[in-house]
Amino acid sequence: MSEKVVIIGSGPAGWAAAIYAARANLDPLLYEGTVKPEMIPLGQLAFTTEVENYPGFPFGNVREFVETSVDKERHWNLPPVPSEQRDGKPHYAVQGVELMELMKQQALNFQTRVVSDDIIDVDFTSQPLRVMPASGDPIESQTVIVATGARANYLGLDSEETYKNKGVSACAVCDGALPIYRNKPLAVIGGGDSAVEEATYLANLKDAATIYLVHRRDQLRASKIMQQRALDHPKIELVWNSVVEEVLGDGEMVTSLKLKSTVDDSERELEVGGMFVAIGHTPNTAFLHGKLEMNDKGYIHWKEPFRTLTSAEGVFAAGDVADDYYRQAITSAGTGCMAALDAERYLAAHEA
């Protein structure tokens, strides 16, 4: 028997699509993926700590809400409770894993069926569509929502891994305003448009100190207008011809970077309180190459602006996998909702 909706991916886009599809009685089947070094079920937010910008989650005792909402058998997955208090009250933002467990729970409450497996191949050439899980038989479905996200690229240093969430981040818009970065010199690594954008974003924050833009060459790859913006900014300082050799810290937080010159191999230490890596993202679309139209960076192409339709009939794309511009949890959840509504309309129009 053919499914009505199969959802591939378990970030904000996947769960939002599941909530909408389940509430429309489409009985969705969601593949959440498996643990790999660069990807885990629950998506990119499961790699981070505080999420201060997801609407509906102001500071407070979020844990009490999470524990009374999320099924007990998944409490093992919850991170330790941060202990910050202000005026005698708990003062912490929802943690990435907490937010994602709440989204998953909301989808489960409406009977979404969840499979812990990866989809490794698809056949979108005719109806019913077919998706192939890593284990088990191929699944047939009338519609498929691809919500597999995009993973941030990192430098690949062991010391960078040690200081993730302790001064190393791949998202200035997400993390730049957190208290741990305020009034501290910070480094942005990269030379393209997104690196310049991240540096400018950080430099424009109220409590910004010097923002170093560290680039391996002696000129930026960013567009002329973006370059000028960085070069003219009083708080942005360019560090040319340099690569990060090591992230240094006191165990709790980043304190400096060891830089190596790409010209003469000389080394220097740059004192910073944080490092934002802005060297691009990799969309999780390897299993879809040749099956869906994509842009030159491998992101799925939406056939019509502001609709989630892809080049294959009955296949919709949501979240970061189709968005190389905004890449936020709220925009991903938004397009997840859109994809479920688009699938529902497609099914209604193609009812046998």
Ligand SMILES: Cc1cc2nc3c(=O)[nH]c(=O)nc-3n(C[C@H](O)[C@H](O)[C@H](O)COP(=O)(O)OP(=O)(O)OC[C@H]3O[C@@H](n4cnc5c(N)ncnc54)[C@H](O)[C@@H]3O)c2cc1C
């Ligand atoms: C360090 C960091 C901090 C961030 N902080 C914030 C923040 O504070 N606020 C904010 O709004 N955004 C933040 N973001 C961005 C946010 O995490 C993403 O925009 C969002 O998670 C994208 O959601 P998504 O559903 O499109 O994909 P993802 O969250 O990437 O989820 C996709 C998931 O799909 C699954 N998957 C992938 N391939 C397959 C497959 N073949 N088969 C089955 N499953 C598969 C994987 O489990 C994958 O994790 C942050 C990102 C990072 C890296």
